[in-house]
Amino acid sequence: MNRYTYEEITIGQTERFSVTVTQQMQDDFRKITGDLNPLHADAAYAASHGHKGPVVFGMLTLSFLSTLAGMYLPGERSLIHETEGKLRRPVYIGDELTIEGTVSDKSDAVHVITVKYTITNQDGVKVARGQMQIGVEGEGNG
Amino acid sequence: MNRYTYEEITIGQTERFSVTVTQQMQDDFRKITGDLNPLHADAAYAASHGHKGPVVFGMLTLSFLSTLAGMYLPGERSLIHETEGKLRRPVYIGDELTIEGTVSDKSDAVHVITVKYTITNQDGVKVARGQMQIGVEGEGNG
Numbered sequence: 001m002n003r004y005t006y007e008e009i010t011i012g013q014t015e016r017f018s019v020t021v022t023q024q025m026q027d028d029f030r031k032i033t034g035d036l037n038p039l040h041a042d043a044a045y046a047a048s049h050g051h052k053g054p055v056v057f058g059m060l061t062l063s064f065l066s067t068l069a070g071m072y073l074p075g076e077r078s079l080i081h082e083t084e085g086k087l088r089r090p091v092y093i094g095d096e097l098t099i100e101g102t103v104s105d106k107s108d109a110v111h112v113i114t115v116k117y118t119i120t121n122q123d124g125v126k127v128a129r130g131q132m133q134i135g136v137e138g139e140g141n142g
Numbered sequence: 143m144n145r146y147t148y149e150e151i152t153i154g155q156t157e158r159f160s161v162t163v164t165q166q167m168q169d170d171f172r173k174i175t176g177d178l179n180p181l182h183a184d185a186a187y188a189a190s191h192g193h194k195g196p197v198v199f200g201m202l203t204l205s206f207l208s209t210l211a212g213m214y215l216p217g218e219r220s221l222i223h224e225t226e227g228k229l230r231r232p233v234y235i236g237d238e239l240t241i242e243g244t245v246s247d248k249s250d251a252v253h254v255i256t257v258k259y260t261i262t263n264q265d266g267v268k269v270a271r272g273q274m275q276i277g278v279e280g281e282g283n284g
Contacts, residue, residue: 001178019176028170033205034161036143037212039221058222059201059208063175066201070179079181080200084226 002075006111006136009103015072016100019064021056023093029060056091061119061128064099069134073101073115077137081112085130089121096122104131111136144217148253148278151245157214158242161206163198165235171202198233203261203270206241211276215243215257219279223254227272231263238264246273253278 002015026040038045039055046054062085069078091097098120105114112135119128144157168182180187181197188196204227211220233239240262247256254277261270 025174028174029205029208032167032170032202033209035208035212037218037220039218040212055221057208057212059205059225060174062225063171063201063205066171066177066199067175070177070182070199076179076181078179079197080229082226082228083201083204084224086224087222 001071004074006138011103014102018098020096029057053092058087061091068099068101074136079135082133087128089127091127143213146216148280153245156244160240162238171199195234200229203233210241210243216278221277224275229270231269233269
């Protein structure tokens with residue numbers, strides 16, 4: 001886990017990690033949310049809608065923004081204030097996603113950073129992109 | 143599960159549901175994301191940052207947008223295209239959240255609805271708000 005302070009973060013700083021989406025993750029996310037939509041569970045239903053398999057929950061894909069902020073950029077000293085995301089392409093079970101964030105702005109008065117991110121699959125297709133506002137503790141805190 | 147078609151959705155239409163955030167949800171979300179940040183796990187660490195207990199992952203709170211779209215508004219015939227959310231107040235284990243969405247716009251050319259949402263805790267405090275763009279199948283599909 002990174003522990004960057006607000007002062008240590010620089011504009012242009014980039015962090016990335018990869019994760020393979022498993023059936024277990026899909027099942028656990030369904031259990032948490034109670035979202036029983038068949039597009040995410042029923043292969044035949046998904047196929048009838050043009051998909052090669054059940055579609056990974058879009059909000060599950062965006063869940064890895066928690067990891068991006070809380071483990072990588074900035075890591076421990078963080079709290080997510082705002083997120084936005086565009087889900088561009090479907091994600092399927094077994095896809096390997098690379099989540100990459102780059103610091104695009106810093107607001108010194110409130111110790112908030114803006115991180116622009118992309119989520120890309122194993123074929124190099126951008127499945128999601130957007131940005132987050134993340135509060136970061138300074139050296140004097142925490 | 144609702145099954146509203148695009149044609150059936152009306153501007154101003156509102157759906158809501160409530161859910162209590164459990165320790166199991168928090169643990170399952172941590173397992174999915176690998177976000178080991180102590181703010182979400184360590185009561186002493188959270189207390190040292192002014193919290194009455196471990197803070198529920200912000201992206202876990204926003205996970206219920208999956209439920210809002212996939213089960214309620216519009217339900218089965220949906221796919222989330224975009225989300226944005228502002229996390230305004232901390233959520234704690236045991237909080238009962240009410241997720242409420244209202245249709246604010248319809249784009250007939252692309253069959254996309256805009257849903258503005260609020261997430262409110264048991265004390266009536268808005269912990270999050272934002273909006274989503276959701277694709278909805280018409281009567282001729284699915």
